[in-house]
Amino acid sequence: MNKSSRRRLRRRAHRTLPAYAGRTLSGIVQELTFRNEQTGFFVARVRLRGVRDAQNVVGAANSISVGERLEARGHWEVSPNYGRQFKANDVSLSLPADESGLVKFMAMTLPGIGVGLATKLVEAFGNKVSWVVEHHPERVAQVPGIGPKRAARMIEMWQERAANHRVLAWLSGLGMSAAAADAIVRRYGNETQAQVTDNPYGVAETIHGVGFKKADAMAKKIGIAPAHPARIQAGLRHVLREATDSGSCGLPRQQVREQTRALLKFELDGVDLIDHEITRLLERGLLINAPAGGAECLFLAKIYRQEVEIAKSVVDRLHTKLSKPIRVPEAALTQALASLGIQLEPSQRAAVELALREPVSIITGGPGTGKTTITRAIVQTLMKGGLHVCVCAPTGKAAKRAAESIGIEARTIHRMLEVRRGRFVHNLQNPLQCDALIVDELSMVDVPLFRALLHGLARCARLILVGDMDQLPSVGPGKVLADLIASGVVPTARLTEVFRQARQSDIIVNAHRVNGGQMPILNNTESGDFRFLSYLDDSEAQAALLRTITVMKQPGRFLPNRHYDPLRDVQVLSPMRRGTLGVDELNKVLRRGLNPHPSKEMPFRDGFLGVGDKVIQTKNNYTKAIFNGEIGYVSDLDPITRAVSVDFDGRRVDYAASDLAQLRLAYALTIHRSQGSEFPVVLLAISYGHYPMLKRNLLYTGITRARELLLIFGNPRAAAHATHNSQVEERYSKLRDWLRAEARTPATAAAV
Numbered sequence: 001m002n003k004s005s006r007r008r009l010r011r012r013a014h015r016t017l018p019a020y021a022g023r024t025l026s027g028i029v030q031e032l033t034f035r036n037e038q039t040g041f042f043v044a045r046v047r048l049r050g051v052r053d054a055q056n057v058v059g060a061a062n063s064i065s066v067g068e069r070l071e072a073r074g075h076w077e078v079s080p081n082y083g084r085q086f087k088a089n090d091v092s093l094s095l096p097a098d099e100s101g102l103v104k105f106m107a108m109t110l111p112g113i114g115v116g117l118a119t120k121l122v123e124a125f126g127n128k129v130s131w132v133v134e135h136h137p138e139r140v141a142q143v144p145g146i147g148p149k150r151a152a153r154m155i156e157m158w159q160e161r162a163a164n165h166r167v168l169a170w171l172s173g174l175g176m177s178a179a180a181a182d183a184i185v186r187r188y189g190n191e192t193q194a195q196v197t198d199n200p201y202g203v204a205e206t207i208h209g210v211g212f213k214k215a216d217a218m219a220k221k222i223g224i225a226p227a228h229p230a231r232i233q234a235g236l237r238h239v240l241r242e243a244t245d246s247g248s249c250g251l252p253r254q255q256v257r258e259q260t261r262a263l264l265k266f267e268l269d270g271v272d273l274i275d276h277e278i279t280r281l282l283e284r285g286l287l288i289n290a291p292a293g294g295a296e297c298l299f300l301a302k303i304y305r306q307e308v309e310i311a312k313s314v315v316d317r318l319h320t321k322l323s324k325p326i327r328v329p330e331a332a333l334t335q336a337l338a339s340l341g342i343q344l345e346p347s348q349r350a351a352v353e354l355a356l357r358e359p360v361s362i363i364t365g366g367p368g369t370g371k372t373t374i375t376r377a378i379v380q381t382l383m384k385g386g387l388h389v390c391v392c393a394p395t396g397k398a399a400k401r402a403a404e405s406i407g408i409e410a411r412t413i414h415r416m417l418e419v420r421r422g423r424f425v426h427n428l429q430n431p432l433q434c435d436a437l438i439v440d441e442l443s444m445v446d447v448p449l450f451r452a453l454l455h456g457l458a459r460c461a462r463l464i465l466v467g468d469m470d471q472l473p474s475v476g477p478g479k480v481l482a483d484l485i486a487s488g489v490v491p492t493a494r495l496t497e498v499f500r501q502a503r504q505s506d507i508i509v510n511a512h513r514v515n516g517g518q519m520p521i522l523n524n525t526e527s528g529d530f531r532f533l534s535y536l537d538d539s540e541a542q543a544a545l546l547r548t549i550t551v552m553k554q555p556g557r558f559l560p561n562r563h564y565d566p567l568r569d570v571q572v573l574s575p576m577r578r579g580t581l582g583v584d585e586l587n588k589v590l591r592r593g594l595n596p597h598p599s600k601e602m603p604f605r606d607g608f609l610g611v612g613d614k615v616i617q618t619k620n621n622y623t624k625a626i627f628n629g630e631i632g633y634v635s636d637l638d639p640i641t642r643a644v645s646v647d648f649d650g651r652r653v654d655y656a657a658s659d660l661a662q663l664r665l666a667y668a669l670t671i672h673r674s675q676g677s678e679f680p681v682v683l684l685a686i687s688y689g690h691y692p693m694l695k696r697n698l699l700y701t702g703i704t705r706a707r708e709l710l711l712i713f714g715n716p717r718a719a720a721h722a723t724h725n726s727q728v729e730e731r732y733s734k735l736r737d738w739l740r741a742e743a744r745t746p747a748t749a750a751a752v
Contacts, residue, residue, distance in 0.1 A: 001302055025086050026071045029064065032055045033640045035043025040182065041657050043640050046086075048069055059088030059638065060177075063168055068093045074264040079639060081699035102129055103107075104652045117371075120145055126309050133158045134674060160600025167192050174200075176210070183207050197222055201234035212263075226264065227706050232277040235260045236287070249307060249447060249733045250292060250299035253278070303477055304734065306451045310480075311738030313454040314490065316359050323460035324435045326385035329356045336380035342373060344734045345369040352377050353494035355464045356490045362442075362465045363497025366515060367704050368508040371466055374495075375438060378464060379406055387435035387462075392416045392453075394444040396649070397677035402440045410440070410479035412627060413449060417456045420620040428458035435461055441676040442467035447735070465490075467689045470515050472675055472701045473629075480731050487739035506530035507710050511703045514696060520703075522716075529559070530703075532712045532719070538580035538687050541713045544682040545572065545586070545594050545683055548711060552681065558709055566594055566680050567614055567633070571679040572668040574686075581685040581714060583668045590667035602639040603661070611637060614665035615646060616673065624732035626653050629676065631666050671702040686714035686722070694722040695729075 027048040033056075042064050045054040059072060072088035095105065099122045099369070106118040106129070124143050125132045130140055141151035170193065171181035182208055188195045191216040196203060200222060203336055204215040212234055224231060239259045243251045251259075260274050281287040288304040290297060304708070326332050333352060337344065344352065350368050355361045356376045356471050365371050382389045391410040393399040403410040416432065418425035425431040437457055442465045445453070457463065465484070473479045484490050499511060504563055506528045510520035522532045536543035550571055555563040564570055572590060577583045588607050598610025609615075613634045620627045633647035642657035668685075681695065688696075699722040703710060712719065 002486075005234045010012065010552055023075055024473050025055075025057065025073070025088070027055075028035055028065050029068050032064065032066055036641070036657050037594070040177070041642065042071070051724070053277070055086035056083070057088055058085055059091045061091045061093060064093055065105060067102065068095065069138055074175075079652050080572050081380065082665050090210065099126060109159075111304075115145075117145055117150075118341070120251055130158075135585040160331075164652075165484050171196070174221050175214065175727060176218065177657070180207060180210050180214070181653065183209070185556070189282055191726075192701055199230050200224065204234065205236070227270070227273055229277055229280070230729060232260070232264065232274055233281055234647075235264050236277060236298075237283060237300065239263060240287075240298060247473060247479075248731045249303045249473070249730070249735075250288075251479045252293075252295040253289070253298050254295075256298050257506075281540060290734060292729070292734050292737070297732050299734070303447060304339045307478070307735045308738055310447065310451050310454060311742045313451075314360060314739060315482070315742035317454075317459060317463060318358075318490070320359055322438045322462055323458070324385075324387050326356055326381070326387070329353070329381070329385070333381045333508075336377055336384050339384075340376060340380055342377065344373070344377060345370070345497070345499070347493075347495060347497055348374050348377075350369060352381065354491055354493050355462075358382060358462075360463045360465070360490055362467075362481075362490050363482070363495065364467055364469045364485065364492065364493040366468055366498075367511050368472060368498040368505065369495035370499060371468075371495065374394060374493075375464075375466055376406050379408060379438065380464075382436050388433075389436045389438065390416065390432065390434040391438045391440065392487070393440040393676065394449070395441070396442070396627070397440045397629065397631065399647075401500040401678050408436075413445070413453055414620065414622075415625070417452060420626060424452055424456055424624045426525060427452075428455045431458040432456050433458065436464065437461055438464045438466060440466045442471065442476050442481045443471045444676040445480050446474040447478035447733070448476065450478075458613060468704070470697060470700060472697050474733065475672060475675075478735060479532075480735065483733060483735035487736045489739045489743045507703060509708050511700055514703060515700045517696065517724060519720055519723055529708060531709050532716065533714075534716050536715055537714060538689065539715070541685060541687070541715075542580055542586065542589060545685060545713045546589055549590065549683060550593055550715075558681075562708070564709075569679070570681040570683060571674065571677075572683045572685065573671050573674055573705060573706070574668055574684070575671055575698055575702075576671075577670065579687060579689045581687040581689070583670050586668035586685065587665040592666060593614045594667065600637050600639060601643060602637060605664070607663070607665075609634065609637065609644070609660075611635065616664055616665045617648075617661045618664055618667065619634070621659075624653050624659075625691075631677075670699055671705070674705050677703060678705055678707050680707050681709045684710065684712045684714075686712060686718045688715050688718045688721075690718060691721070694718055695725045695727060696723060697728060699723060 025048065026297060027046040029044050030047045031045040033045060037690060040060040042061060044057050044058060044064065045055045047054045057072065059074065067313065071085065072086040074086055075089040077085060077087050081367065087303050095102065102122050103115060103118045106121065107115045117528055120143050121129055127476065137155045140155060141148045166179050167185055176184065184196065184203060185192050187206055194378045201212050201215045204212050205570065209608050215234065221229060230360060236256065240251060257271055257274050261270055264270065276286065282289055283619050286301055290299060294569040328591055333356070338663060341570065351363050351374050355363065363371060363374060379389055379652065389408065390408060391402055392413045393409060393410060396412055396415055399410040399412050467481045469481055469485055475483065485492050498508060507530050510530050513520055520530065531621040536546060549566045549570055549572065551557055552564040552566045555561065571588055574581055574583050574586060579585065595610060595612045598612050601608045601610030611634050615632055617626050617628060617630045617635060626648060630648055634644060635647045635652065636645040637643065644655040646653050646655065699719065738741060
């Protein structure tokens with residue numbers, strides 16, 4: 001190699017090495033390839049000094065513009081789809097020092113200032129443009145071609161942007177993420193600093209994703225005293241919101257005091273301060289004090305009033321004349337049964353007649369007791385009588401199952417009430433126009449949703465509520481079905497007899513045995529639909545479960561002439577998220593086994609997400625019209641922008657990076673999350689490590705999710721403990737009391 005060749009090689013190395021080495025980077029933003037305003041995530045092309053080509057940089061910043069100087073800490077990585085890029089952990093931005101960068105920056109960020117005028121400004125003031133605009137703005141109008149009006153607009157935009165930068169930087173210094181900081185500024189605008197400084201806890205009330213703990217950390221940095229009234233009140237409300245998230249509408253006052261003291265890290269003498277703020281919140285009507293569950297309880301005012309409204313609406317309906325009564329119900333029922341080709345047992349017929357007679361009625365019973373047959377008979381009879389009938393259920397799976405079994409269209413409650421701009425279209429002012437509404441799987445319905453349903457249904461319409469009172473209660477606050485039945489106010493048909501055909505299913509027989517406190521029969525015959533595979537070691541149980549699900553496609557392997565799609569027909573369930581047989585670990589293992597080589601994938605939570613993965617929506621998203629509990633499959637994703645598309649039963653829903661917290665892998669689900677759904681095959685994992693959750697209603701609910709085949713993997717002692725543990729977690733609610741109070745007589749309605 002000659003001397004000139006060696007010089008060329010050294011120059012080439014000098015040009016490329018800085019881009020691909022080290023953990024810091026500095027350069028000018030040449031192009032913004034992608035920018036997510038919600039999360040602050042960006043993909044930018046950055047020109048580095050001494051490097052020929054602009055480099056890809058990915059990171060997050062409260063604000064970023066073309067032309068700004070970017071300084072970052074991070075590391076270089078190679079993306080399979082986008083090549084070499086710098087992944088920035090810490091990003092700081094400033095105005096470019098060089099004049100060409102300033103021209104580009106102003107042309108891109110200031111409305112009405114193109115490259116030509118930006119060039120004139122830089123020619124006039126050099127790299128002191130920002131100093132002139134901030135300290136001597138009158139000089140801007142003196143530049144030829146700009147004029148007073150354009151100068152005023154430019155100065156306003158520049159100062160607004162500078163102020164915005166300062167506020168965002170201030171919020172970032174208080175610990176807020178880019179997404180949270182942007183949301184706070186959008187909410188409060190020019191008053192952001194004043195509002196946050198005055199009461200940082202108000203941010204937790206108004207900005208999604210900023211909870212009490214983040215607001216409390218921000219308050220500490222601002223200098224708010226630990227015993228400040230605003231902090232104590234925020235802590236009290238946080239404890240009660242946590243209670244509603246766990247299913248209670250309120251909590252005993254003593255429990256609220258102790259949990260708030262622990263949250264705020266007060267000593268025992270801090271209880272007096274807490275009591276004082278409880279009194280102030282009661283005086284302001286933000287908290288309600290009332291007896292419930294044998295204790296003096298505190299309730300957030302909103303959820304308390306929702307239970308009151310439910311009770312008033314239900315009792316009012318019980319005394320309302322139906323808009324379209326069936327003139328000859330016996331004849332209509334006989335005609336309906338003939339068209340369906342079914343016969344009803346006396347208890348079933350009594351249940352149908354109850355629903356035809358009463359404005360509001362409940363039908364409850366376990367598997368195999370005929371709820372579906374009865375519902376079909378009710379629907380056909382009402383339709384024969386000329387009534388317009390609607391059917392709904394809490395989740396998409398439950399609605400689909402109801403439609404298949406009943407024979408008419410069924411929708412989720414949310415889709416039936418219709419969501420527009422985050423609100424239900426059908427409400428007290430615009431009720432749903434139907435003569436009868438059947439609500440299936442009512443055990444899943446919480447207080448806010450049931451209140452919305454009652455508000456969205458015409459007062460004179462017949463309401464028929466169907467559900468299994470022995471299943472787990474709703475994820476959300478309240479115990480609607482249990483309270484409606486326990487009040488004795490609503491006419492109720494309790495179905496207890498398991499009919500002959502149902503008795504041939506080991507799933508149904510064992511579900512009733514567990515519900516009665518008896519161990520399931522573990523005969524494990526190859527032709528049976530219920531099998532228990534005993535493993536004392538959780539790792540062995542996990543390996544056996546994975547082996548089993550991967551061979552599900554083989555015809556006749558488990559049931560004669562049947563094969564199952566492991567992704568769409570089979571659902572793995574577990575009582576808990578943690579542990580070797582918990583949902584989180586099972587999802588990782590099952591994903592590796594069922595979708596090992598996706599065409600695209602990216603980091604997701606503490607694992608990966610790829611095309612073809614099975615996912616579940618974990619919260620109601622009214623904007624996208626996709627709701628909690630709906631299961632779909634990833635159809636596409638972009639690892640750089642983190643945009644994801646999911647197919648929900650043929651309907652494509654697009655998620656930005658900021659939306660991904662709403663999704664979880666769904667190869668395995670908690671039993672609670674699966675409620676209301678039914679699957680051809682369920683593989684149920686159970687471990688003694690699940691001890692805190694091992695209760696009878698949980699095991700019963702898990703068993704009843706399987707339609708054709710149930711395989712249980714795990715420890716028989718864990719199943720025995722769950723079967724014999726009839727303890728039900730206390731939920732504090734007032735609905736039963738309000739129903740009785742509204743009816744003005746205790747337990748007057750007779751049950752069938």
